Amino acid sequence: MPWYGEAQMETVRSVTAMEYLRNHQPYRLKKSSARNEWELTDHDSFKINGTTSKWHWKSRDIGGISALNFLIHVDGMEFQEAVETLLKENPSLSYRPPQPEERPRKPFVLPEPFQNCGRVQRYLNHRGISSEVIRYCRRLGILYESSPYHNAVFVGMDESQKPRYAFLRGIYDKDGKAFRIEQSGSEKNYAFCVPPDGKSIRVAVYEACIDALAHMTLEGGRADKYRLALGGISAPREERSAAKEKQGISGKKMQRKPAKNSPALVHFLKNHPEIEEIEICTDNDFAGRWACESIKSAYGNDYRIIENQPQIDGADYGDLAVREMERKQSRTRQHDQGR
Numbered sequence: 350m351p352w353y354g355e356a357q358m359e360t361v362r363s364v365t366a367m368e369y370l371r372n373h374q375p376y377r378l379k380k381s382s383a384r385n386e387w388e389l390t391d392h393d394s395f396k397i398n399g400t401t402s403k404w405h406w407k408s409r410d411i412g413g414i415s416a417l418n419f420l421i422h423v424d425g426m427e428f429q430e431a432v433e434t435l436l437k438e439n440p441s442l443s444y445r446p447p448q449p450e451e452r453p454r455k456p457f458v459l460p461e462p463f464q465n466c467g468r469v470q471r472y473l474n475h476r477g478i479s480s481e482v483i484r485y486c487r488r489l490g491i492l493y494e495s496s497p498y499h500n501a502v503f504v505g506m507d508e509s510q511k512p513r514y515a516f517l518r519g520i521y522d523k524d525g526k527a528f529r530i531e532q533s534g535s536e537k538n539y540a541f542c543v544p545p546d547g548k549s550i551r552v553a554v555y556e557a558c559i560d561a562l563a564h565m566t567l568e569g570g571r572a573d574k575y576r577l578a579l580g581g582i583s584a585p586r587e588e589r590s591a592a593k594e595k596q597g598i599s600g601k602k603m604q605r606k607p608a609k610n611s612p613a614l615v616h617f618l619k620n621h622p623e624i625e626e627i628e629i630c631t632d633n634d635f636a637g638r639w640a641c642e643s644i645k646s647a648y649g650n651d652y653r654i655i656e657n658q659p660q661i662d663g664a665d666y667g668d669l670a671v672r673e674m675e676r677k678q679s680r681t682r683q684h685d686q687g688r
Contacts, residue, residue, distance in 0.1 A: 361435045365402035369416035425585035457534030459512050460495035469494040469501045472520035477670030478562045481570040503558040505539040513539035540580045540613035546572035553628035563670035579611045584636040628655040632665040
């Protein structure tokens, strides 16, 4: 890696993300409905303030101010590539944004529970998840129905079984859009995890909570391993990755950077030294396959890796659970008609 002088790095770090975008990629900026706020045309959950340059990518829960962090964490550049880009383009440094005040972290409080779990049970059953699996999670206190909006609440516990995380999934989609949000104050280290009924040396990892329950259903409700939801994954855009891999470096295929950036998996493995096997159950799409290879690269030397992605291209375990439910329903109807 080339050496950069202190003055060069000071120049690089002083460039704000908003300054970089306005000067070099204005076509990626789109005005949002909020005052003085902009979005990216290629990431609809990315918001950036036009004055302070403070940006936040909600779906990845990352943010910052500088163009350097933006190029690394949003555009997926390596550090050297990002530095060289900013040094080469050297935009005007006249604008210095004021540093935003740090806001105190909101205390974590679980949503108020509803008196029963009927609506959520029907919703999850419709998603192909068995009542047996739902009862198991409810008994552990890691799944319930909230009041007054009847969201499904997936709870993450710490080592003393104290709730530290909650993911809310709406059971009524509006205009085809699902309501998904992490409860304020949630700590990503303590993501939703279905523990085994007894000891286990294996953890299966999924992109979403429902995938974990769906796979458990497809395996007959077996509680023989930990099932950890990563709360989403981080992967580059498919087009950018393909271009990089095709170009390569000095005629060699680019090396995939190990992805130890899932705080849930890092924390889980740290607190479960008995684990020997990681079963990768990410989606069978570009992002899921990328995550699978990254997890293998990061942990393959220390753990036995089992690749267990859905066999259908583009599918996740939630899709497979629905298919299996529909297959059983069809077989039941045929049996009834044949009486």
